[in-house]
Amino acid sequence: MRQRRRTWQTLLATTASLAVAAVALTGCGGTATDAKSAPKAAAASFEGKGPINYVSNRDASGAANKSIEEWNAAHPEEKVTFIELPDSADQQRQQLIQNAQIKSDTFSVLNLDVVWTSEFAANKWILPLPADAIPTDKMIPATVNAATYRDTLVGAPYYTDGALFYFRSDLLKAAGIAAPPKTWDEMKTACKAILALPEAAGMSCYAGQFDKNEALTVNFSEAVASAGGTVVDAEGKPTVNTPEAKAGLNLLVDGFKDGLFPSDAITYLEEQGRRAFQDGKLVFMRNWPFLHASLSATDGSSKVAGKFGITSIPGTDGPGVSTLGGRSLAISPFTANKATALEFVKFFTSEEQAQKRLALSSRAPVYASLFADPAVVAKRPFFPTLLTSLNNAQPRPKVVQYGATTKAIQEEAYAAITGKKDTDTALNDMQAKLTELSAK
Amino acid sequence: MTTTTTAPPAGAQPGTPQTASPASPRKRGHRGNRTPGEGRMAALLLSPTLLVLALVIVYPLLAAVHQSLYRAESGLDADGFVADVESFVGLANYADLFVGETGRRFLNALGNTTFFTLTTVFLETVLGLCLALAMNRAFRGRSFLRASILVPWAVPTAVSGLLWRWIFQSDGIANTLLGSEILWTAEGNASRAAIIIAEVWKTAPFIGLLVLAGMQVIPGEVYEAAKIDGAGWWRQLGSITLPLVKPTLLVAVLFRMLDALRMFDLPFVLIGPGKESVETLSMLAWDESNQLRYGSASAFAIMLFLYVAVVAIVFVKVLGADVTGAKELKLISKKSRTKATRTQKAEATR
Numbered sequence: 065m066r067q068r069r070r071t072w073q074t075l076l077a078t079t080a081s082l083a084v085a086a087v088a089l090t091g092c093g094g095t096a097t098d099a100k101s102a103p104k105a106a107a108a109s110f111e112g113k114g115p116i117n118y119v120s121n122r123d124a125s126g127a128a129n130k131s132i133e134e135w136n137a138a139h140p141e142e143k144v145t146f147i148e149l150p151d152s153a154d155q156q157r158q159q160l161i162q163n164a165q166i167k168s169d170t171f172s173v174l175n176l177d178v179v180w181t182s183e184f185a186a187n188k189w190i191l192p193l194p195a196d197a198i199p200t201d202k203m204i205p206a207t208v209n210a211a212t213y214r215d216t217l218v219g220a221p222y223y224t225d226g227a228l229f230y231f232r233s234d235l236l237k238a239a240g241i242a243a244p245p246k247t248w249d250e251m252k253t254a255c256k257a258i259l260a261l262p263e264a265a266g267m268s269c270y271a272g273q274f275d276k277n278e279a280l281t282v283n284f285s286e287a288v289a290s291a292g293g294t295v296v297d298a299e300g301k302p303t304v305n306t307p308e309a310k311a312g313l314n315l316l317v318d319g320f321k322d323g324l325f326p327s328d329a330i331t332y333l334e335e336q337g338r339r340a341f342q343d344g345k346l347v348f349m350r351n352w353p354f355l356h357a358s359l360s361a362t363d364g365s366s367k368v369a370g371k372f373g374i375t376s377i378p379g380t381d382g383p384g385v386s387t388l389g390g391r392s393l394a395i396s397p398f399t400a401n402k403a404t405a406l407e408f409v410k411f412f413t414s415e416e417q418a419q420k421r422l423a424l425s426s427r428a429p430v431y432a433s434l435f436a437d438p439a440v441v442a443k444r445p446f447f448p449t450l451l452t453s454l455n456n457a458q459p460r461p462k463v464v465q466y467g468a469t470t471k472a473i474q475e476e477a478y479a480a481i482t483g484k485k486d487t488d489t490a491l492n493d494m495q496a497k498l499t500e501l502s503a504k
Numbered sequence: 505m506t507t508t509t510t511a512p513p514a515g516a517q518p519g520t521p522q523t524a525s526p527a528s529p530r531k532r533g534h535r536g537n538r539t540p541g542e543g544r545m546a547a548l549l550l551s552p553t554l555l556v557l558a559l560v561i562v563y564p565l566l567a568a569v570h571q572s573l574y575r576a577e578s579g580l581d582a583d584g585f586v587a588d589v590e591s592f593v594g595l596a597n598y599a600d601l602f603v604g605e606t607g608r609r610f611l612n613a614l615g616n617t618t619f620f621t622l623t624t625v626f627l628e629t630v631l632g633l634c635l636a637l638a639m640n641r642a643f644r645g646r647s648f649l650r651a652s653i654l655v656p657w658a659v660p661t662a663v664s665g666l667l668w669r670w671i672f673q674s675d676g677i678a679n680t681l682l683g684s685e686i687l688w689t690a691e692g693n694a695s696r697a698a699i700i701i702a703e704v705w706k707t708a709p710f711i712g713l714l715v716l717a718g719m720q721v722i723p724g725e726v727y728e729a730a731k732i733d734g735a736g737w738w739r740q741l742g743s744i745t746l747p748l749v750k751p752t753l754l755v756a757v758l759f760r761m762l763d764a765l766r767m768f769d770l771p772f773v774l775i776g777p778g779k780e781s782v783e784t785l786s787m788l789a790w791d792e793s794n795q796l797r798y799g800s801a802s803a804f805a806i807m808l809f810l811y812v813a814v815v816a817i818v819f820v821k822v823l824g825a826d827v828t829g830a831k832e833l834k835l836i837s838k839k840s841r842t843k844a845t846r847t848q849k850a851e852a853t854r
Contacts, residue, residue: 154777186580186586188585214584275689275776331673
């Protein structure tokens with residue numbers, strides 16, 4: 065009996081010590097969090113040197129990697145590791161937010177899409193940058209504006225983007241059309257002539273990006289702006305129940321209805337559009353400049369190398385209005401090595417590095433002077449066109465609740481172009497949703 | 505303590521009753537004879553396990569319930585920073601599940617989840633049974649077939665989602681083979697079909713292998729007897745194979761149903777988030793949490809949890825699926841007991 069009691073005691077002791085261990089573990093967790101949140105208060109001082117991670121979308125050209133290699137060679141103690149995120153912008157944002165919410169120190173320097181600026185800054189997921197750190201006076205004003213939240217620069221503009229209108233110059237020539245179309249009506253007329261050609265058999269007129277994705281918000285905003293409307297006015301109030309917005313959305317709806325767009329364009333993102341254009345299935349395409357290099361590849365991968373041209377996207381009365389795209393680099397408040405992060409951001413977004421990257425990448429720099437450099441223009445013949453596009457560009461809605469805003473836009477625009485809702489219903493529903501979101 | 509003195513078996517060392525007691529389980533027999541001391545001992549021995557279970561299951565569940573009663577009233581302060589104030593809203597997050605836009609999405613997701621569960625599990629079961637029947641025959645290369653049939657099950661769902669996305673894209677192999685121009689990855693019934701095809705491809709082998717295991721314990725004599733009695737293949741299938749394989753099949757189907765009810769990765773990767781025709785409850789909960797609305801996300805998750813729990817309970821109660829193996833245990837102990845008595849008798853007669 066005594067022995068049994070002893071066993072009992074041992075068991076009790078074991079359980080008790082297990083419980084103590086558990087409490088101790090949670091205790092440890094608590095202290096660890098405290099230790100982590102302490103430097104957050106002194107965030108603006110940018111202290112701490114050491115290895116950091118650069119989190120970014122893919123750079124297929126390898127130009128970003130080259131910049132990083134150059135940095136790593138010069139700073140062996142403060143190496144930068146490139147962490148690649150998925151291709152979809154939605155998924156990139158999700159990963160960045162999740163890491164910010166758990167205050168993970170894995171992500172040090174964030175490559176942010178311009179539309180995320182407000183959300184990340186308002187939630188204190190990125191640090192305000194020191195006033196003199198970035199040479200903003202040399203940059204295209206729209207790009208600086210896009211990286212600014214409430215008059216504070218929170219990101220260093222890295223590259224910028226405007227829509228380009230890719231067209232098949234060989235087919236235009238064959239159809240006897242002198243200049244690329246400037247309006248949707250001109251494009252329709254041109255298509256009629258071109259698609260009648262024997263060499264254009266099986267081709268479609270135009271495609272943008274219409275899958276339910278951030279890219280749809282871009283294409284919708286451009287259609288609305290090109291028709292003279294806005295998605296959100298200067299005060300941040302939604303304005304999608306206007307006749308201009310309706311005319312804009314109708315361009316896309318009718319494009320599908322009339323067979324102007326290939327029916328599978330409803331599944332297109334940038335990459336699918338590139339494949340279709342590259343394989344000679346499209347006469348016109350709205351896409352970003354980064355495709356220019358792969359489309360002009362002469363190694364046989366592109367069937368349209370030397371056979372296409374670029375211009376501004378079409379509008380209703382004249383050239384259309386592009387959405388301002390692009391990226392900026394921001395620094396996470398949760399990273400340990402903020403001094404390194406700031407130095408790296410300065411280095412990476414400097415004019416010198418921007419110019420070096422131009423050798424490999426067709427991503428547009430934010431320095432206006434580089435667009436005028438004849439040596440660069442000789443290599444990137446689309447730069448003058450792009451600069452025009454950028455000077456005319458309109459931002460997507462600059463709102464803190466961008467995630468929900470873009471979701472509402474995608475939802476309703478997709479319903480309209482797939483014919484589930486008529487244009488009026490879709491736009492009224494969108495207006496209602498955006499009004500609710502802007503009230504928050 | 506003193507009540508434990510049920511005659512210790514001969515030869516047991518006095519003073520070591522605790523080592524002796526497990527040696528006489530047959531005499532002690534059933535639950536009713538268990539002493540209070542033993543019960544307490546059992547509870548103690550189980551306590552570390554219970555502690556871990558509480559930590560990894562009960563706590564998150566309660567935390568989710570707690571979270572679902574709150575709602576973040578996000579607003580911007582004067583400097584433009586998000587000031588998240590979580591306020592207690594009672595059951596408002598649950599009430600919202602049935603009205604307005606949220607209600608529409610919730611019911612749509614509930615419908616999709618149920619639809620996918622019913623269709624995929626039905627098809628998987630039929631296909632899995634056929635696979636098992638095919639594999640149960642003795643033929644050359646059988647073990648190779650068995651191994652290769654497991655491949656779809658071994659591929660991570662997200663990866664198989666990507667593979668099927670390539671197959672189903674507009675200029676993909678599915679459209680080429682069919683000579684069609686179906687937009688599998690856009691909204692609509694085609695996307696539902698794509699999900700069902702990919703899901704059945706992946707999970708039918710699971711049912712197939714479980715059922716095969718069940719088939720292989722059916723003794724060959726039963727079939728021989730049936731043959732002598734003149735039963736044909738179909739009769740053998742209906743009267744021998746299916747009834748005897750039923751317990752295994754039920755467990756397999758139950759597992760698959762619970763799995764299918766929380767389907768997430770396949771529609772997410774194959775068709776994409778935010779597509780209404782394939783949005784399941786898990787995707788909805790994920791999307792809400794992604795929009796930083798944790799309160800309603802928790803409400804969605806709790807509803808899904810309740811749905812899964814109800815399905816599991818109904819399945820076990822109505823169809824009598826033997827999940828814990830309780831029946832099997834009983835059978836085994838009965839067998840071993842008869843075996844033991846037989847050997848005892850044999851020894852006695854020797």
